[in-house]
Amino acid sequence: MKTGKEQNSTNRRTFIKTTGAATIFSAATLNMGFANPLFSGSKEQLKVGLIGCGGRGTGAASQAISADSDTVLYAMGDIFEDRLNSSLDILKKTHAGKVQVDKDRQFLGFDAYQKVIDSGVDVVVLACPPGFRPQHLSAAVDAGKHVFYEKPVAVDAPGVRKVIEAAKKAKEKNLSMVSGYCFRYDMPKQALYGKVLDGAIGDIKAISTTRNGGELWYKERQPDWNDMEYHMRNWYYYNWLSGDFLVEMFVHSLDMMAWAMGEKMPVSATGTGGRQWRTDEKYGNIYDHFALEYDYDNGVRGYAFTRQQNGGSSKNAVEIMGTEGNALFEGSRHEITGENPWRYRGEENDMYQAEHDALFDSIRNGKGINDGDRAARSTLFGVMSRMAAYSGQTVTWDEAMKSTKALGPDDYNWDLEYKGPDIAIPGVTKVLG
Numbered sequence: 001m002k003t004g005k006e007q008n009s010t011n012r013r014t015f016i017k018t019t020g021a022a023t024i025f026s027a028a029t030l031n032m033g034f035a036n037p038l039f040s041g042s043k044e045q046l047k048v049g050l051i052g053c054g055g056r057g058t059g060a061a062s063q064a065i066s067a068d069s070d071t072v073l074y075a076m077g078d079i080f081e082d083r084l085n086s087s088l089d090i091l092k093k094t095h096a097g098k099v100q101v102d103k104d105r106q107f108l109g110f111d112a113y114q115k116v117i118d119s120g121v122d123v124v125v126l127a128c129p130p131g132f133r134p135q136h137l138s139a140a141v142d143a144g145k146h147v148f149y150e151k152p153v154a155v156d157a158p159g160v161r162k163v164i165e166a167a168k169k170a171k172e173k174n175l176s177m178v179s180g181y182c183f184r185y186d187m188p189k190q191a192l193y194g195k196v197l198d199g200a201i202g203d204i205k206a207i208s209t210t211r212n213g214g215e216l217w218y219k220e221r222q223p224d225w226n227d228m229e230y231h232m233r234n235w236y237y238y239n240w241l242s243g244d245f246l247v248e249m250f251v252h253s254l255d256m257m258a259w260a261m262g263e264k265m266p267v268s269a270t271g272t273g274g275r276q277w278r279t280d281e282k283y284g285n286i287y288d289h290f291a292l293e294y295d296y297d298n299g300v301r302g303y304a305f306t307r308q309q310n311g312g313s314s315k316n317a318v319e320i321m322g323t324e325g326n327a328l329f330e331g332s333r334h335e336i337t338g339e340n341p342w343r344y345r346g347e348e349n350d351m352y353q354a355e356h357d358a359l360f361d362s363i364r365n366g367k368g369i370n371d372g373d374r375a376a377r378s379t380l381f382g383v384m385s386r387m388a389a390y391s392g393q394t395v396t397w398d399e400a401m402k403s404t405k406a407l408g409p410d411d412y413n414w415d416l417e418y419k420g421p422d423i424a425i426p427g428v429t430k431v432l433g
Contacts, residue, residue, distance in 0.1 A: 046363065047074035049121035049145075051113045051136060053087035054078075056150060057127030059352065060180075061091060064125055064148060065098045067356035068364065072098050075105040075119040077112030078128075079232060084108065110412045117143045123363070124148075129235040130243055131155050131408050134162040137177075141166045144173055146363055148356060150180035152251045152379040153372075155243035157403040160380045167372020176368050178359040179375035181255045185354035188334040188344045192327060193259050200340045201322030207260060208303040209253040209318045214310040218282065228414050237284030239386075240408035240420045244286040246273070246389070247382035250306045254385065255378040256318045256329070257302060263374060265381060266294035266302055268396045272426050273389035277309040285423045290389050304385065392426030405433035 046068060050061040053076055065071045073091060078084040084106060092099045107115040113136045117124060124140045126133060126149040134154050140147045147170075153163045170177050183189050196204075219233045235241040242248040258265060271292035278288040288309055294302030317330035325338015334344035362369045384400035409418045422429075 044070075046071045046123055046360070047121045048072065049075040049077070049116040049119060049124045050087070050127070051077045051116050051124060052127035052129075052150075053080075053083045054127065056180075057125065058087040058090055060125045060127050060148060060150065060356070061087070062094060063353050063356040064123065064360070065091075065095055066353065067360040071123075071360065072100045074100055074121050075107070075116045076101050077107040077116040079108065079110060079112065081108055110414075114139055117145060122146060123359075126150060129232075129241045130248060131159075131235070131241040134159040134166070138162055138166045141170045141173070141175060141177070144175065146175050146359070147177040148180070148359055149177065149375075151182075151255075151375065152243055152247050152382060153179060153375050154379055155240065155247060155383070156405060156407045157380065157383055157400055158406045160376050160383065160401070163376045163379075164373055167370060167376065170372060171368075171370050174368055176359055176362045176370065177372050178355055178369055179371050180355065181252065181371075181375055181378060182351045182355055183252055183256055184259065184371075185349075185358065186351040187347055187349045188332075189256070189259075189329060191344050191346065192329055192334040192336070193256070195336060195340075195342060196260050196320060196322075196327050197262055200325065200336055200342065201320060201327050201338060202324030204261065204300055204320055204322050206301050206303070206321045207257055207319070208305075209257055210304070210315050211250050211253050211306045211317075212312060212315045213308055214312070214314070215277070215308060221282075226414065228412075228416050228418070231284075231418075231420075234282075234284065237278075237282070237286050238420055239284075239286055240418075242286065243382065243407075244386050245308055246287070246290050246306065246386050247379065250290070250304070251379060251382040253306070253316075253318060254304065254381045257304070258374075258378050258381060260318065260320050260327070261296070261300070263377070264296065264298075265377060265397055267297045268295045268394050269293070269384050269388040270295075270394040271304075271385060271389040272392055273424075274426070275423065285420055287389070287424075290385070292385050292389060387431040390424035390426065390429050391431045392428075393431075395431065399432055403432055405431065 048064050048071060050057055061073055065073050076084055076088060088101060105119050117140055123146045126136050130152045133149060137147060137149050154160045221230050231238055269292055273287040273290035275288050289307035292304040320327040325336055325340055327336045336342040358369060380400055384395055384397060387400055388395040407421060409416060
């Protein structure tokens with residue numbers, strides 16, 4: 001007869017295996033196994049389209065065309081001509097003959113995404129602000145394109161549900177889709193969380209994550225910018241475009257919490273946040289700090305804290321406390337203390353490049369990758385957290401998933417006058433709907 005400790009460990013490992021987390025150690029095998037080939041054995045040149053030509057989009061396009069020897073950048077789209085031109089110049093200098101974006105395949109405007117998708121590309125890279133992600137991803141899947149899409153996948157629950165539906169369609173069509181949750185492709189973290197999932201620290205009792213840093217970029221308003229252009233140039237500071245920094249950036253940390261927990265999500269979140277540094281109206285309607293507590297239905301507690309304020313100490317860490325030891329990621333440290341001590345001293349890799357290597361390998365070999373549902377759930381983890389902090393109320397996972405409250409407008413154009421949600425006040429702001 002098994003002891004209580006042995007029974008708990010068995011149940012946990014069974015849960016991990018049945019949720020698919022046992023395969024997550026190898027990012028290249030994530031959710032593979034589609035029945036039909038994609039480009040299996042094909043020598044066909046793969047044409048890539050870039051949608052969103054900012055810094056991250058330029059980097060992602062570079063990694064995409066580096067991932068396969070017979071891949072070219074074929075089309076580009078953005079709402080701003082200067083960003084498209086700058087991105088194109090950079091990519092031409094770094095990749096020469098692999099950039100084949102003729103003038104008639106350089107698209108501008110809010111409908112540029114659809115024009116890129118319809119231009120004859122095989123793979124699209126989605127790197128616009130996350131408020132646009134559900135629409136762009138759905139359009140790409142509907143058109144039968146393989147997709148790399150940056151995180152987060154949405155800024156609100158209606159967007160998350162739209163991405164889940166797109167992921168389902170992608171599986172039916174045998175399309176590969178890889179999200180920008182890049183830490184999943186980092187070798188040290190694969191090794192660390194692989195050991196945690198294999199029981200190296202016993203049963204998890206508590207998990208916490210912290211990401212503290214300073215201010216980011218800001219673009220001063222120019223005389224010829226109307227309100228919409230100003231918002232788009234500074235999209236990070238408007239939650240209807242970015243989701244707030246909790247969803248746009250800190251969601252990486254929440255994703256690692258989900259990873260360590262075998263993709264198990266908390267049943268509820270309680271928290272707070274506010275603006276102590278971002279008091280000027282130029283910082284839109286986002287916060288500069290958040291603090292959250294999570295309740296799991298198995299007695300585990302989770303904690304998250306993040307701030308973006310100049311002058312303070314910096315930290316980026318995930319700490320996992322178990323019955324037989326503790327696991328830690330902080331900076332370059334990846335280690336376990338306790339009954340099974342361990343420290344990662346193996347090979348390092350470029351996790352950003354690894355994402356694209358896995359995507360293009362799956363396309364060439366017919367081993368489809370579809371992380372759509374997992375990426376959507378990690379995004380909802382962030383959305384639920386923001387809802388709890390904005391409202392000051394406890395918000396359950398089910399309430400967050402069913403919410404009909406959208407942050408952004410139904411459509412976009414340059415003359416749109418959209419104020420967006422007011423700055424949230426915990427205890428006053430309503431987030432469920």
